[in-house]
Amino acid sequence: MSAGVIKLSRLLELRVEAEDGTPVGRVHDVRVRRVDGRYEVEGLIVGPRGLLVRLGWRRARQRDVLAWKDVMAVDPDRLVVRRANSSARRM
Amino acid sequence: MVACGCALLAGCGPLDRAELGRGVESLSALAAEGQLLADGVVQDRTRSTHTRVHAGTLAGDAAHEAQKLADATVEAGADRERDEAVAVAQRLDDALGELETFPGGERTAANVHRALTKIQALGDHRGHADDLERLAGRIKDGA
Amino acid sequence: MDERFDLVYRLLDDQLVDVDGRRCGRVDDVELTGAAGEPLVVTGLLTGRGAYAARLPARWRRLARALFGRDVRGSTARRVPWTEVSDVGVTVALRRRAADLGLDGDDWRPLDRVPGG
Amino acid sequence: MKAVLQIALGIIAAIGGFVDIGDLVFNSQAGAVFGYELMWAVPIGVLGIGLYAEMCGRVAAVTKRPVFDVIRMRLGLTTGLIVLVASLFVNLLTVAAEIGGVGLLLQLFFDAPFTLFALLGALALATIIWFVPFEGLERLFGYAGLALFVFVAAALYLGPDWHSVARGFVPEAKSSTLYWYFVVGLVAAALMPYEVYFYSSGAVEERWGPGDLRVNRLNAVIGYGIGGLLSLGIMVSAAQLFAPAGVSPDHLGTVPLLAQVPFGETGLLLALLGMLFAIGGAAVDASFAGAYSIAQFAGWEWGKYRRASGAPRFTLAWLLFFALGLIVLMTGIDPLDLTEYSVVLSVVALPLTYLPVLLIARDRTFMGDHVNGAIAGSLGWVYFVVLVVVAVVAIPLLLATNAGAG
Numbered sequence: 001m002s003a004g005v006i007k008l009s010r011l012l013e014l015r016v017e018a019e020d021g022t023p024v025g026r027v028h029d030v031r032v033r034r035v036d037g038r039y040e041v042e043g044l045i046v047g048p049r050g051l052l053v054r055l056g057w058r059r060a061r062q063r064d065v066l067a068w069k070d071v072m073a074v075d076p077d078r079l080v081v082r083r084a085n086s087s088a089r090r091m
Numbered sequence: 092m093v094a095c096g097c098a099l100l101a102g103c104g105p106l107d108r109a110e111l112g113r114g115v116e117s118l119s120a121l122a123a124e125g126q127l128l129a130d131g132v133v134q135d136r137t138r139s140t141h142t143r144v145h146a147g148t149l150a151g152d153a154a155h156e157a158q159k160l161a162d163a164t165v166e167a168g169a170d171r172e173r174d175e176a177v178a179v180a181q182r183l184d185d186a187l188g189e190l191e192t193f194p195g196g197e198r199t200a201a202n203v204h205r206a207l208t209k210i211q212a213l214g215d216h217r218g219h220a221d222d223l224e225r226l227a228g229r230i231k232d233g234a
Numbered sequence: 235m236d237e238r239f240d241l242v243y244r245l246l247d248d249q250l251v252d253v254d255g256r257r258c259g260r261v262d263d264v265e266l267t268g269a270a271g272e273p274l275v276v277t278g279l280l281t282g283r284g285a286y287a288a289r290l291p292a293r294w295r296r297l298a299r300a301l302f303g304r305d306v307r308g309s310t311a312r313r314v315p316w317t318e319v320s321d322v323g324v325t326v327a328l329r330r331r332a333a334d335l336g337l338d339g340d341d342w343r344p345l346d347r348v349p350g351g
Numbered sequence: 352m353k354a355v356l357q358i359a360l361g362i363i364a365a366i367g368g369f370v371d372i373g374d375l376v377f378n379s380q381a382g383a384v385f386g387y388e389l390m391w392a393v394p395i396g397v398l399g400i401g402l403y404a405e406m407c408g409r410v411a412a413v414t415k416r417p418v419f420d421v422i423r424m425r426l427g428l429t430t431g432l433i434v435l436v437a438s439l440f441v442n443l444l445t446v447a448a449e450i451g452g453v454g455l456l457l458q459l460f461f462d463a464p465f466t467l468f469a470l471l472g473a474l475a476l477a478t479i480i481w482f483v484p485f486e487g488l489e490r491l492f493g494y495a496g497l498a499l500f501v502f503v504a505a506a507l508y509l510g511p512d513w514h515s516v517a518r519g520f521v522p523e524a525k526s527s528t529l530y531w532y533f534v535v536g537l538v539a540a541a542l543m544p545y546e547v548y549f550y551s552s553g554a555v556e557e558r559w560g561p562g563d564l565r566v567n568r569l570n571a572v573i574g575y576g577i578g579g580l581l582s583l584g585i586m587v588s589a590a591q592l593f594a595p596a597g598v599s600p601d602h603l604g605t606v607p608l609l610a611q612v613p614f615g616e617t618g619l620l621l622a623l624l625g626m627l628f629a630i631g632g633a634a635v636d637a638s639f640a641g642a643y644s645i646a647q648f649a650g651w652e653w654g655k656y657r658r659a660s661g662a663p664r665f666t667l668a669w670l671l672f673f674a675l676g677l678i679v680l681m682t683g684i685d686p687l688d689l690t691e692y693s694v695v696l697s698v699v700a701l702p703l704t705y706l707p708v709l710l711i712a713r714d715r716t717f718m719g720d721h722v723n724g725a726i727a728g729s730l731g732w733v734y735f736v737v738l739v740v741v742a743v744v745a746i747p748l749l750l751a752t753n754a755g756a757g
Contacts, residue, residue, distance in 0.1 A: 006274065008241055008264035009288040029242040030266075032276055034235070039316070041266060041274035045240065053243070056425065056714040060240065071270045080270075120599040127598065127608050136615030140462045141623070145604035152601075243716075247423045247431070249650055260423065260650035281650070289428045324415050 006074060015078045016046050016066070024066070024081060029053060031065050041068045044079075107166050108230050114160055115176050115227045118183055121149050121156075122211035125187050129207060132190070132200035142194035150187035156180045172230050183210060235322050241276075249325040250281060250314070250337065257325075258332035263288060265313065276316050279326070281337065284310025312336050369400070369578025370499055371445075371633030372452040372603070373540035373694040375626060376687055378582045379600040379609070381533045382589025387511075387519030390586060392534045394520070396541025397579030399734050403705060405571035406712040406727060407547050411554035412563050413721045418544075418551045418708060419647035425707035435648050437700040442545055442641040444693035446676035449634035450476075451686025455603045456627040469680050473673045476634055480669070489553075492632025498625030501610040501618055503584030508613045509591040516587065532748040535741055536691065539698035541582065542738075545640035547704075552643040556654045561721060585609065601687065638676070642668035688754060695749045702738045709735060 008030060016024040025047035032039040043065035045053055053060040066081060073080040128146055131137030157180030165173040186206040193199040239245070241264055250259045262285035268274035283302040290298045303310035314328065314335055321327040328335065381389040411417055416424065423431045453476070454469030461468075483491065525531075550570075559567070588609040593600060600606055606626065610618035646653035646665040653665040680686070709731045713723045723731055 004267050004269055005277075006266045006268070007280070007288060008246060008266060009285075011266070012242070012289075013292070029240040031238065031240050033238040035273075039276040041268070041276075042238065053240070056243065056710045056716070068274055069271075073270050117599065120597050123596045124598045124605060124608070127592075127596065127612060131608075131611055131615075131619075134615075137611050137619055138616055141459050141604065141607065141611075141619060144459050144462050145602070148602050148604055242427070247427060249420060257650055257652045262428070283649075286428060286432075290432075291429060 011044070011079075014074070016044070016081060017078050018081050019072065027079070029060065031060070043067045044071070108169055111160070111165065111169055111173060111176065112227055112230045114156055115179075115230060118153065118156060118176065118180055119211055119227070121153050121187070122183055122207045125149055125183070125190065126204055126207045126211065129190060129200045129204035132194065133197055133204060135197060139194040143191050146187050146190040146194065150184050150191055153180050153184040153187060157184060169230065179210060182206070186210070239322065245279075245322055245326065248322070250279075250328060250332075251325045252328045252332040252335070252337065253320075253330055254332075256332050258328075258335075258337035259312075261326055262286060262311070265316075278316050279314040279319065280305075280311050281314060282311035308336070369541070369546065369575060370496060370581050370629045371540075371543065371637075372448050372630050372686070372690045373445075373536075373543060374578075374582045375452075375585060375603070375606055375630070376600075376690050377533065377536040377540045377694065378585040379589045379593070379606045381537055382586035383593035383598060383600050385530060385533065386590040386594045387515045387587065388523065388525075389530070389533055389537060390516065390519035390583060391522045392537035393541065393579055393582050393586065395737070396538040397575055397582075398730075399538065399542045399737065400546065400578075401571040401575040402727065402730055402734055403542070403708070404547050404550050404575060405568055406708050406723070406731065407551035408554050408559070408567035408570065409564055409721055410708060410711050410718070411551040412559040412567060413561055413719065414711065414717045415555055416711070416717075417555045417643065417647055418548050418704060419644045421711050422704060422707045423648050425710050426703070430703070431648060434700060434703045435644060438544060438644055438697075438704060439641055441693055441697040441700060442637055442644070443672065443675055443679065444689055444696065445543065445545055445637040446634060446641065446672050447679035447684075448686050448689040448693050449630050449637055450673070450676045451680050451689060452603055452630040453627065453634060454680070455686060456623055456630065459604050459607070459623055460627070466681065469677060472631070473634075473677050476631055476638075477670060477673050480635055480639075488635065489632075492628050492635065495628030496625055496632060498621045499581045499629055500584070501614065501621040501625060502588055503580060505610050505613045505618065506584045506587035506591070509588060511587050511591055528748060528751045531744065532752040535698065535745050535748055536694055537582075538737075538741055539694045539701075539745065541579065542701060543694070543697055544701055544704050545637045545697075548640035548643050549636040552639070552647070552654070564721065588613075603687065634673075634676075638669045638672035641672045642666075691754045692749070695745045695754075698738070698745050699742045702735065702742050705735060705738055 011027050011030060014027060016027060018024055027044045027046055028051050029045040031042045031045060033042040045060045045064055046066050047064070049058060049060075049064055052058040053064070070082045071079055072082050125146070128137075128142055128149070132139075132142055157177050160173055160180060161177045163173070186203050189199055190203045236244075245264060246261055248261050249257055250261060252258050259281040261279050261281060262283075263280035264276060265278035265280060266274050267277040284305040284307075286302040287295050287298040288305065305311045307313060312335070314337070318329050318335060319326060320329045328337075378393070381392075407418055410421060414421075419435070422434055426434060450469055450473050453472035454465050457463075457468035457472055458465050479491070480488065554563070554567070585606070589600065592598070592609055592612055593605075598605065598608075603626070607619050607622035610622035612618075614621070642665050643653060645651075645668050646662070651664045652662040654662060679689070709723075711717050712731065713728060715722050722728075
């Protein structure tokens with residue numbers, strides 16, 4: 001795989017953990033936003049509420065979205081997040 | 092679902108009285124249906140093709156039931172009832188076979204109807220069928 | 235195309251339709267390019283049974299590869315550059331014809347010769 | 352004028368699709384064994400299919416998404432694949448049972464070996480599908496299916512005891528497992544999912560839009576309502592004719608007697624004709640439903656409008672269903688046993704094909720202001736619970752009663 005290419009299926013499979021190892025949940029959806037002509041990942045929808053969102057049962061509120069810039073590392077089996085997103089932690 | 096329930100289950104254990112009773116019940120259902128068919132022919136209100144094919148199917152069921160009952164080992168003490176049931180099943184097979192062979196014959200149908208009535212004694216369904224009903228009764232009492 | 239949308243909710247598994255309106259597969263995966271600490275950009279779509287294995291639970295992956303084939307670009311799975319996508323609405327509309335994008339799996343036409351076929 | 356035609360299409364699709372071998376078997380047997388006592392189960396099934404079909408038709412009209420497109424979109428690949436495999440298996444049983452029914456009925460018409468007729472029946476159906484356009488297809492089977500009204504006439508002619516008929520509509524809990532098996536069977540027979548796959552794909556194929564929503568509702572109410580009436584006609588006539596005489600309709604050939612006894616040869620012919628086309632229509636619907644499911648899941652081109660050459664894989668899929676259905680028949684399984692298995696097993700997979708449609712139908716992002724109204728919304732969830740309960744008890748009852756052998 002060329003460097004820098006990540007498949008959505010892979011993101012959906014990884015566990016999300018904060019820096020200090022506390023689990024934050026799984027990635028249920030990926031929110032993208034148009035930025036000068038291309039679509040950038042704005043954030044990841046995680047946690048149990050995320051599943052409801054994906055099923056179209058609940059709308060994902062802005063605070064459910066874990067900002068992509070808070071993602072520190074994409075390891076083979078987990079995503080490390082700089083600090084647990086306050087709202088995600090509450091889920 | 093006269094189709095031999097026993098065949099669905101793995102192997103057939105000895106027929107207990109309840110199963111023997113159900114076998115007799117299905118024979119009386121076949122007899123009743125045979126009478127409906129025969130009525131149609133007697134009054135010339137049906138199609139011979141349907142009569143022939145359907146009578147053949149019912150005859151096949153009766154033969155299958157007879158064979159199943161004959162092959163099965165039966166609970167002790169129920170042998171006489173089982174043999175009688177097999178005999179009735181064979182008479183049922185013969186009567187329905189007649190209808191299959193002569194699906195248009197009003198006279199044949201009348202004979203078949205009489206034979207089935209004798210087997211079933213269908214005066215009214217709740218009535219006492221001399222053969223099957225009595226047999227079913229003895230099977231239950233014996234249980 | 236919406237200003238902001240969620241990939242799984244609106245794009246993943248959606249129907250691909252070419253410029254002639256022909257259905258030509260589904261979005262079986264989405265290719266993102268970038269890394270942690272940098273922008274992660276949608277750069278392409280993957281379609282074809284070769285992409286199934288990666289989406290199924292890990293413990294079924296070996297079976298899935300056996301059933302649906304490994305991800306062999308150009309045969310069991312095809313990449314559609316994101317620039318080829320004109321709209322993500324009821325379906326994912328493409329700018330060109332399925333054949334030009336190598337998406338017309340219906341390319342063999344045994345039934346053409348049958349009258350009325 | 353267009354609306355009237357559309358309604359006719361709905362009625363036809365309902366009769367051609369609604370009354371199939373499952374309804375004929377379960378309603379005649381339920382009437383024969385339990386008389387009027389199980390009548391209440393029919394409206395539950397009919398209301399269920401009407402509700403589900405209306406939602407699917409509305410989703411198809413507004414979002415242009417047929418059922419399996421919604422299933423894939425909403426459940427994703429993994430669950431979607433499980434639902435696909437389960438429904439294709441059940442669909443195959445249904446196609447085999449329906450073709451078996453066609454074979455049996457042709458045999459009752461012309462008296463030649465069953466297997467020959469199952470083959471001839473399948474070939475005839477495949478040829479009809481190949482040459483007759485979609486519109487004509489539904490008219491052909493639907494109109495002929497109207498002959499099934501002879502059973503409603505028989506039910507009335509035989510003079511039912513209206514008091515017990517009314518009481519039959521009041522649900523009653525009984526301890527016998529056979530009773531509950533028939534409750535599940537009657538509801539499941541009415542709620543055969545292939546009918547809805549066919550209906551929603553047809554709505555997309557005929558390019559329905561929001562303007563067709565009124566017609567969609569009429570289809571669901573009138574079309575399926577009439578189907579339910581036919582089922583009740585079969586049950587009531589069986590309750591009057593078979594129950595007292597102790598006749599057990601274990602063969603398809605027994606059912607037409609319900610019309611032959613009151614109306615003689617004409618009744619018999621009408622019954623046989625109606626059954627032949629209702630079951631033939633169902634065989635077509637079921638095989639198409641199977642092809643629609645695969646094509647929509649995988650994203651292939653599909654649809655009868657797209658001539659076979661335009662959608663070769665879709666066309667091969669429905670031909671394959673016919674062929675596999677015949678192969679299943681050649682194993683010698685009794686078509687009526689196949690029918691009971693296909694009906695009961697199809698209700699097991701139903702909650703997972705029903706839920707995604709419900710989720711999309713209430714989702715404003717996709718439906719705009721055509722989302723579920725108060726009624727459809729609340730009833731939709733009530734039915735989801737009903738379906739889950741029915742699905743859970745279906746297989747245990749099937750085994751406990753040895754497929755209704757009792």
